Amino acid sequence: MTEQLAEHYRQIISALGEDPDREGLRDTPKRAAKAMQFLTHGYEQSLETLINGAIFESNTDEMVLVKDIELYSMCEHHLLPFIGKCHIAYMPRGRVLGLSKFARIVDMYARRMQIQEKLTREIAEAVLRVTQARGVAVVIEARHLCMMMRGVEKQNSSMTSSVMLGAFRDNQSTRQEFLTLVRSN
Ligand SMILES: Nc1nc2c(ncn2[C@@H]2O[C@H](COP(=O)(O)OP(=O)(O)OP(=O)(O)O)[C@@H](O)[C@H]2O)c(=O)[nH]1
Numbered sequence: 744m745t746e747q748l749a750e751h752y753r754q755i756i757s758a759l760g761e762d763p764d765r766e767g768l769r770d771t772p773k774r775a776a777k778a779m780q781f782l783t784h785g786y787e788q789s790l791e792t793l794i795n796g797a798i799f800e801s802n803t804d805e806m807v808l809v810k811d812i813e814l815y816s817m818c819e820h821h822l823l824p825f826i827g828k829c830h831i832a833y834m835p836r837g838r839v840l841g842l843s844k845f846a847r848i849v850d851m852y853a854r855r856m857q858i859q860e861k862l863t864r865e866i867a868e869a870v871l872r873v874t875q876a877r878g879v880a881v882v883i884e885a886r887h888l889c890m891m892m893r894g895v896e897k898q899n900s901s902m903t904s905s906v907m908l909g910a911f912r913d914n915q916s917t918r919q920e921f922l923t924l925v926r927s928n
């Protein structure tokens with residue numbers, strides 16, 4: 744797989760008018776291949792393996808919020824990065840999820856070719872599936888390099904997307920509490 748990808752990168756470098764055999768570029772096809780494999784390794788992960796049983800019984804039924812999870816993904820239109828933060832909240836129902844697993848879920852879906860809206864939904868649905876919570880809310884704030892370094896070249900724009908499930912969708916005050924907590928420092 745790496746070899747095959749590297750050969751394609753070699754051709755891309757040539758097609759762009761560069762010499763893939765010059766010293767600085769000699770190992771670039773292989774490096775680029777490995778980098779791209781890393782940036783898409785989410786396809787090889789599964790939710791079950793990633794959670795690894797880290798679900799714990801608990802009588803907590805108040806909102807739990809995990810804020811400012813860094814996010815690096817790649818837009819499926821241009822294969823350029825989008826970078827930002829993800830905030831996840833849930834209302835537990837008898838069990839809680841290991842803290843690090845929220846970040847692992849984010850990475851599993853971010854390390855794929857994505858659009859931000861789909862990424863937001865996939866994270867929310869995964870958290871709901873794993874926790875069986877009363878509700879799940881996910882907000883992603885991100886900057887898209889395809890909009891910053893090319894195209895319309897807007898360096899200061901960012902995109903916010905959200906998905907509210909269960910109690911966060913049905914209950915205005917729960918949603919409001921979540922949004923207030925996300926905005927507070
Ligand atoms: N909704 C959404 N759009 C995205 C995302 N990432 C990239 N895009 C947009 O996808 C669109 C693709 O539009 P096209 O007109 O097919 O491609 P393009 O000619 O490269 O577009 P420009 O970026 O406007 O130059 C652009 O408007 C991008 O800004 C994302 O995560 N969500």
Ligand SMILES: [Zn+2]
Binds near residue numbers: 818
């Ligand atoms: Zn893009």
